[in-house]
Amino acid sequence: DAKTTQPPSMDCAEGRAANLPCNHSTISGNEYVYWYRQIHSQGPQYIIHGLKNNETNEMASLIITEDRKSSTLILPHATLRDTAVYYCIVSDRGETSGSRLTFGEGTQLTVNP
Amino acid sequence: DAGVIQSPRHEVTEMGQEVTLRCKPISGHDYLFWYRQTMMRGLELLIYFNNNVPIDDSGMPEDRFSAKMPNASFSTLKIQPSEPRDSAVYFCASSTDYEQYFGPGTRLTVT
Numbered sequence: 001d002a003k004t005t006q007p008p009s010m011d012c013a014e015g016r017a018a019n020l021p022c023n024h025s026t027i028s029g030n031e032y033v034y035w036y037r038q039i040h041s042q043g044p045q046y047i048i049h050g051l052k053n054n055e056t057n058e059m060a061s062l063i064i065t066e067d068r069k070s071s072t073l074i075l076p077h078a079t080l081r082d083t084a085v086y087y088c089i090v091s092d093r094g095e096t097s098g099s100r101l102t103f104g105e106g107t108q109l110t111v112n113p
Numbered sequence: 114d115a116g117v118i119q120s121p122r123h124e125v126t127e128m129g130q131e132v133t134l135r136c137k138p139i140s141g142h143d144y145l146f147w148y149r150q151t152m153m154r155g156l157e158l159l160i161y162f163n164n165n166v167p168i169d170d171s172g173m174p175e176d177r178f179s180a181k182m183p184n185a186s187f188s189t190l191k192i193q194p195s196e197p198r199d200s201a202v203y204f205c206a207s208s209t210d211y212e213q214y215f216g217p218g219t220r221l222t223v224t
Contacts, residue, residue, distance in 0.1 A: 032211075043117075043204050043215025044156070087156075100169070101213065103156040 004088045009108040012082075018075040020107050022088030025069040031092045033064060034101065035073045037084040044087065044103070047073065078111045085109075117216035119205050125222045131193040134219045137186055138207030146206040146213060147180055147190050156204070162188065195223045 005023040012018040024033065034049040048055055048062045050071075055062045061074040075082055087106040118137040126132050138145050146161040160170040165182045173180070177196070182188040192199055200223050206213040 034211075036213075038156075041218075043206070043218055044213075045215070046212040049211060100158065100161070102158070105155060 004090055004104055006086075006088050006104065006107045008105065009110070011110050011112060012075075012078045014080060014111050014113050015077055018078040018082065018109055018111070020073040020075075020086050020088075020109060021070065022073070023070045024088070024090050027068050027090050028092070031090045033062065033068075033071050034089040034091060035060070035062065036087045036089065036101070036103075037082075038087070038106070039081075039084040047086075078109075080111050080113065083109060083111045117205055117207055117214055119203075119216040119219050121219060122217065123220045123222075125224065126195055127224055128196055129194045130223075131191065132195045132199075132221060132223075134190040134192075134203050134205075134221070136188045136190070136205030136216060138188070138205070139209075139214055140186065142207035142209045142214070143185075144208045144213075145182060145188050146208075147188070148204040148206065148215075149201045150204065150218075151201045159190070192221075195221075197223045199223050 032049050032051050035047040036044040037047055038044045048057055048060050050062045050064055052064055052068055064071045085106040085108050087103050089101050120135045143164050147159040148156055149159055150156045159172045160180045161168055162182045178192055180190045202218045202220050204215050204218045206215040
């Protein structure tokens with residue numbers, strides 16, 4: 001699986017959009033981009049994933065650049081409960097079962113009141 | 114559904130003792146994963162099963178670790194003998210498609 005690079009930490013004001021970047025310059029054509037988050041002391045939680053098109057769900061939006069070398073997770077209206085470590089993961093298992101996930105260090109997002 | 118259930122939530126044991134961690138996946142999920150999280154190494158995959166069969170155990174650190182899945186609703190991760198460096202939070206996750214559902218974890222402390 002391709003390696004990802006994320007900033008170690010970011011801050012965001014409550015109610016504003018949080019834009020979390022991820023670099024995956026060695027991604028190959030069959031690899032998907034996944035985002036998970038981990039709120040302190042809890043198990044990781046799936047947020048969203050995509051291959052090359054932008055994706056949106058009730059939690060977030062995922063913007064993948066045309067060359068697929070980077071992506072941005074957008075939380076449109078961040079709340080204090082969004083404070084967590086956000087992991088960007090690249091995996092070739094796509095939408096089949098058994099996606100093997102390799103977690104990096106992630107980005108600690110702190111939402112401030 | 115109650116989600117992925119792990120027990121115990123906390124375990125404190127002495128070096129050399131056997132430790133057994135338990136996991137009940139979400140009903141209907143055919144994949145089960147065991148992860149370990151430490152400050153030094155982050156979150157790492159130990160082993161995963163498909164339909165109760167181990168598929169990849171390359172992340173299991175050494176022979177002291179073993180995992181079983183006797184049926185679709187139960188899995189165990191055993192450490193024998195335990196060592197202080199095994200202290201970590203152990204997560205179990207299950208899935209049936211692209212999304213993995215994680216349990217609350219078991220915090221293991223080996224003294």
